[in-house]
Amino acid sequence: MVTERGLQVLRAIVQDYVETHEPVGSRSIVDRHSFGVSAATIRNDMALLEDEELITAPHTSSGRVPTDKGYRVFVNHLAQLRPLSSAQRSAIESFLGEPADLDDLMVRTVRVLTQLTGQVALAQYPSFARAHVTHVELVALAPNRLLIVLVTDAGGVSQRMAVLPEAIDDADMGVLRARLSALITGQGIGEASDRLQALLAAEEKPQDAVLRTLAGVVVDELGGFRQERLVMAGAATLARREQDFRGSIHPLLEAIEEQVTLLRLMSEMVTDEHGLAASIGTENAPFGLGEASIVASNYAAPSGTARVGVMGPTRMDYPSNLAAARAVARYLSRMLDEDEAGR
Numbered sequence: 001m002v003t004e005r006g007l008q009v010l011r012a013i014v015q016d017y018v019e020t021h022e023p024v025g026s027r028s029i030v031d032r033h034s035f036g037v038s039a040a041t042i043r044n045d046m047a048l049l050e051d052e053e054l055i056t057a058p059h060t061s062s063g064r065v066p067t068d069k070g071y072r073v074f075v076n077h078l079a080q081l082r083p084l085s086s087a088q089r090s091a092i093e094s095f096l097g098e099p100a101d102l103d104d105l106m107v108r109t110v111r112v113l114t115q116l117t118g119q120v121a122l123a124q125y126p127s128f129a130r131a132h133v134t135h136v137e138l139v140a141l142a143p144n145r146l147l148i149v150l151v152t153d154a155g156g157v158s159q160r161m162a163v164l165p166e167a168i169d170d171a172d173m174g175v176l177r178a179r180l181s182a183l184i185t186g187q188g189i190g191e192a193s194d195r196l197q198a199l200l201a202a203e204e205k206p207q208d209a210v211l212r213t214l215a216g217v218v219v220d221e222l223g224g225f226r227q228e229r230l231v232m233a234g235a236a237t238l239a240r241r242e243q244d245f246r247g248s249i250h251p252l253l254e255a256i257e258e259q260v261t262l263l264r265l266m267s268e269m270v271t272d273e274h275g276l277a278a279s280i281g282t283e284n285a286p287f288g289l290g291e292a293s294i295v296a297s298n299y300a301a302p303s304g305t306a307r308v309g310v311m312g313p314t315r316m317d318y319p320s321n322l323a324a325a326r327a328v329a330r331y332l333s334r335m336l337d338e339d340e341a342g343r
Contacts (some may be wrong), residue, residue, distance in 0.1 A: 004054055005035065006045040010054055011078040013046075014066050018317050021244075024064025053180045068281030071293070071314055075278045081323040088116060088324070092331050099335070101217060102126075102155045106231045109308060109332055114234030116324040118241075119312035120231045120256065122294070124266055126301030126336065128156040128225040133192050136181045138214075143167035148217055152189070154302045155336065156225055162217045165209050180218065194220040230266070237312070244279055244313035245291045252292055252311070261287050268306050271298055275329070277307070281314040295321050299329035301336050308332060 012033045016024045022202040026042040029035070037044065040298075046064055049055045054070035057063070066074065084092075095112040099105035106123055113121035131154035139147040144167045168176070183199070186193035196215040204212065235256050238249050245252075255261045265287045269277040276299035282290050293316055296309025309325045310316075 002048055002054070002086050003045065005037075005079060006048050007073070008035070009042060009045045010049055010066070010070055011074060013049075013055055013064060014071065014074045014078070014318075017065050017288050018315055021246075021315075023058055023065050024315075025063045029080075051178045065315075068176060068283070068314055071280045071318070072278075072283075075280065075318050075322075079319045079322070081326070082319045083267075084116075084323055084327050087325065091116070092328055094281055096328075096335060101157060105332070105335060107233070109328060110231050110233035113308065113310060113324060113328050114237065116328070117310045117312075117317075118234075118237055118309035119316065119321060119323050120235055120237055120252075121308075121310050122262060122266060122296070123231050123308040123332075124263070124306035125229040125231065126154055126306050127228065127304050128152055128154050128189060130154075130188065130304060131156055131225065131302075132186060133222075134186075136177065136185060136218075138177045138180075140170070140173060143169075146173070146214070148214060148221070150218065150221055152225065158221045158224065159328055160221050162218055164213055168210060172210070176214060179211060180214060183215075184218070188223050189222050193219055196222075222311065228263050228267070230263050232259075232262075234310075241313060244315050247291050249291070251288045255287070255289060261289070262311075265294065266296060266309070269294070269296055269307070271296075274326070275305075276326060277309075278322070280320065295325055297322070297325040297329035299336075300333040 009029060012029050013024045016028065016032060026039040026046060029042050030039045046055065053067055056063040056067050058065050092112055096105065096108050099108055106125060109123050110121035110337055131152035133150060134153050135151040137149040139154055141147055141161065144164045146162045146164065148160050148162055183195050187195065196219045199215050200212060238252055242249050265279065265284065269279050271277040278293065278295045280293045284290055284292060293314045294309055294311045295318060296307040298305050298307055308329045310321050
């Protein structure tokens, strides 16, 4: 059984290994930390930690490094989140201030997070599945081409061009806008889609050919609102940190390219009472990402809760990365709440 001092030794090993990139020995712990005991006593504590598979020797030297199990104990019980500096907080506020739209805000979010942590930053888009359509606009591009703009109460905006089976004039467009708006404005995404699907399934009338074309385009766009989306930044950091990974980084690069795996992993992570989550090393093996760790924080959106976080090697600065994810998530929540209040 590991003693309380042994757990503090584990904390020291994790912190020193993250900082120095070198296996940590008992003498180093005595020199760098105030335990008030001899190196021999620290070696005994380290032996118990090794018996519990919390640390291991990477080679024949006396130094030890944390295992994935050791990192888990550290994150669950020993890690103390480090408050961000005033400069870091100012950077978040400055970088995220006055975005053009939701897409711009999400891109800014991952960019500032990768700058703060030096890791790959990940952010789930707010779910629009429970959102309601608040506005439909048609913009003439040509006599037989329209731009359809859909807006939801959760901040989602979609633009899609429709090629019509015949040319229309301004009066026709006004009628089409009114009919579409009557069908879906104020409806939830699912209900709006069902109404349009019913229109498409009804017996076709010649005068409704243009409306049916628009309905088909809008149904496709509403389906896009239901899909989960992920935005990322900092993939290049993986190449710079390749030596920090025990094996190949190719599975991580594939996950970044495909996104589906990362979306599943981010969605299934279990958060603590503070909305923070960490999935470490071998815990990610079912997703093919056993070489990586992900830390994340929940953020609040009008349509529900989503997550923002970072992905990197298991040898990462968990307290700092969790603190950065939490700070960015809180600011993102505030921005979305203010945007909702201003509607």
